[in-house]
Amino acid sequence: MYLEKSEIIANDQFSTEEILNDYYIAYLSRQLSLLGRREVHNGRAHFGIFGDGKEIAQIAYAKTFKKGDWRSGYYRDQTFMLALNLLQPEEFFAMIYGDTNEEENPSTVGRNFNNHFSTQNINEEGEIKDLLLQYNSASDISSTGGQMPRLLGLAQASKIVREKPEMKKALNNNVSGDEVAFGSIGDASTSEGIFWETINAAGVMQVPLAVAVFDDGFGISVPVELQTTKSSISEALKGFQKEKGSNGIKIYKSKGWDYPGLVKTFKEGIDFCRRTHTPVVFHIEEVTQPQGHSTSGSHERYKTKERLQWEDDFDGLNQMRKWLLETGVADMDMLVEIEKSAKQKAKEARNKAWQNFTNGYQKEQNELLDILRKIDAKTDLQNERKFELVRNRIFPTRRSHFSFAKRLNLEIHLNPDLQDERAELQNWIDRFKTRTIDFFNTSLHRTGSDSALKVEGHPVKYGSNAEDVNGSQIVNKNFDVLFEKYPNLVTFGEDTGKMGDVNQGMKGMQEKYGKERVSDTGIREATIIGQGIGLALRGFRPIAEIQYLDYLIYAHSQLSDDLATLQYRTKGKQAAPLIVRTRGHQLQGIWHAGSPMQMLLGSLRGIYLCVPRNLTQAAGFYNALLEANDPAIVIEPLKGYNVKEKLPENHGEYKVPLGVPEIMREGTDVTVVTYAWNVHHALKAASLLQKFKGISIEVIDVQTLMPFDVNHTILESVKKTNKVLFMDEDVPGGATAYMMQKVLQEQKAFDYLDTAPRTLSGMEHRPAYGIDGEYFSKPNVELLFKNVYEMMRETDEKKYPKL
Secondary structure (H helix, E strand, O other): OOOOOOOOOOOOOOOHHHHHHHHHHHHHHHHHHHHHHHHHHOOOOOOOOOOOOOHHHHHHHHOOOOOOOEEEOOOOOHHHHHHOOOOOHHHHHHHHHOOOOOOOOOOOOOOOOOOOOOOOOOOOOOOOOOHHHOOEEOOOOOOOOOHHHHHHHHHHHHHHHHHOHHHHHHHOOOOOOOOOEEEEEEHHHHHOHHHHHHHHHHHHHOOOEEEEEEOOOEEOOEEHHHOOHHHOHHHHOHHHEOOOOOOOEEEEEEEOOOHHHHHHHHHHHHHHHHHHOOOEEEEEEOOOOOOOOOOOOOHHHOOOHHHHHHHHHOOHHHHHHHHHHHHOOOOHHHHHHHHHHHHHHHHHHHHHHHHHHHHOOHHHHHHHHHHHHHHHHHOOOOHHHHHHHHHOOOOOOHHHHHHHHHHHHHHOOOOHHHHHHHHHHHHHHHHHHHHHHHHHOOOOOOOOOOOHHHOOOEOOOOOOOOOEEEHHHHHHHHHHHHHHHOOOEEEEEOOOOOOOOOOOOOOOHHHHHOOOOEEEOOOOHHHHHHHHHHHHHOOOEEEEEOOOHHHHHHHHHHHHHHHHHHHHHOOOOOOOOOEEEEEEOOOOOOOOOOOOHHHHHHHOOOOEEEOOOOHHHHHHHHHHHOOOOOOEEEEEEHHHOOOEEEOOOOOOOOEOOOOOOEEEEOOOOEEEEEOOOHHHHHHHHHHHHHHHHOOOEEEEEOOEEEOOOOOOHHHHHHHHHOOEEEEOOOOOOOHHHHHHHHHHHHOOHHHHOOOOOEEEOOOOOOOOOHHHHHHOOOOOHHHHHHHHHHHHHHHOOOOOOOO
16 A cells, blocks of 8 residues: 555545555655654764655655656655655665665665665666656755756756657657656755756746745745745746746745645646646745754754744644544544554664665674684784774774774784784785775766777778868768767757857758757856756757856856766766867967866866867767767867868768877977867977977877876887976966876876976966967967977986077
8 A cells, every 4th residue: 555656636536545645655754754863863874864844745746747757856855756666765774874785775875965866767788768667866966956957958858859759769768758857946945046047948948847846944044034035936936927928937836734735736737837848836835844954953943932833733744634634534543553554664664774784794794703813813912802892883884894904904014923814804805995996986987888988989081182171160060960870969058059159060050950959048057067967867969068168167066066976976877978068278368268177177077078189089079979878078179160170071980089199299308298279389399399409209189188098108108208298278286287197196107207297387367368368378389399498408408508
């Protein structure tokens, strides 16, 4: 009877069994919250955040969720997930404990906070398919409001297919056009700009997006009066209300404790959204939060006695219980039995989850204990007794076991009587470490056959009379082939559609392939990336265009918190193969010619970073990335669009492999490592140094910063030249320092140097305006000439006198 998703029947009349099952799930969810908080305070878990007070509203919301639909919610949605049978009570506790067992804790596998849910969208063969056959949930993030931008893309997928139904075939049974994207958010988080950006975009685009705003009157301790204009999100949103002949959204209101009213409201709103593709917002008022925000604090510190009494009176469970008795749906004995059953189920789930979690250490503990006894037999170290303190801790951790073994290993180092035991201990440490690495340090990128690193390079081909054309024409012709080759390929961005982007790379694509596949957006970078993430999750191959590299900062949270961590935080169970297309580096102006690579390198691990020197190489990256399922950023060189290049004859086929540098010019004296437009500067400087000073430079284009030189090409060059200089346009200590660390430390090139390595970067300030501003803000040919010459002088002052 219980924990099975119930379908609301067409005439809105509820069966007794359905209603009582709803009460059971709601009551069970509350018991999980109460026990979960207790586990943290008893020391058996680190932190907990729960959905108490939201149970009745989430039960009603979940009734409208169908297979094929998608959820993009927040960390209080446990009742919603329980109602859909996407969360089991045992998993609820496994999340709190941080259990790394994938069967016991499939949503987070110990890598994410509790109540952060997900469902698998990609199979072991690297295929995203048959998502219409399941209930779907995007992997949650803790960033408040961070679930909103991707919600837009999840909804847009349905819109595209409804308007262009011939795309269904290319989408592997993932999208029919009738699915709704369900969002949920706490009222205080609607203060975030990305909430408003998403609602505005949804109202413009008219996509099937639904958002339930759970309003409990506070954002931790800050009351709604200090959060929202008019102290009401539904009042603040009235200007977005759809009217006859206009676009916009539809707004619904309901009380968080009114079970029949909630069921009716959600059904009406979701049916309307599903049928008309009009976005809907549900303002769920008078929601309570009985245990406060999280286990880190108590709401008694900021709520008045009157407020706390009101919350008790209008607690959703209390009100539903009252309604059940008043309507005669259930009597007191029946409700007591249901509550007793739910309490018992919650306790059993807690005990089972704890046993599963602690048993995960048992084999390793016993193996270590055997080794300790052997050591104790030859010494008076009493390791077994000491280890009992580790084993008997309230909350066992892998850290405590690992630390104990490693310190003992150091203690018995060089003891001639314990060589065999120490070898056995070291073996245990190595095995323990290997297993732990799998738990916490894997799956940053795809690793199977769909990995971008497994896409082999394919050379560009030219005809005997290859024409010289602008770089923009090369990437444009390549995209034309790609849109034919990949029927699930879509692109969007500011000026991307009708205009064909500001540099004409998409010229003619909208006219040829339709506005559903090639579309314009507003000036809203955060939701452009969100569109890409959501579409990619549903099986599209999106290219999201951010007009300039400097503008990525407006979408940084979506890139860093969501896209970059998605593969990792789900241990490969979800993939969003989004390609972000942008342009940057050398031009003129503070906000149009930046090269903030340090920001990207430091915060976007999990996204590959391609830095082509021209548009032919850029096209080669797009061709390679579309054969894999890894997300990536491709930064096209701004100066390349109007520079002549040979026109390839194998558009869409040639591929630039990721992580493989290209030696642009061979040399014997100094290795210069760079990328993007600086490759051209390096080649010019190399010619001048050879001509005027007889100095031979080896110029290496790294091509991708992430991954970086997977075959250690640069190391082999340094072995030959014994000198290395790293050059780019980032700030000092930025990407040049990153490249230096990769080469000197990871590749161990330091051992082959005969003079100090150098970096040549941009100035600390943003690039100044104009030709002169650029020249005096960024590296140039003359600066590189000077630095290379000085490196040669350091090894032979007589041969290379001061310039």
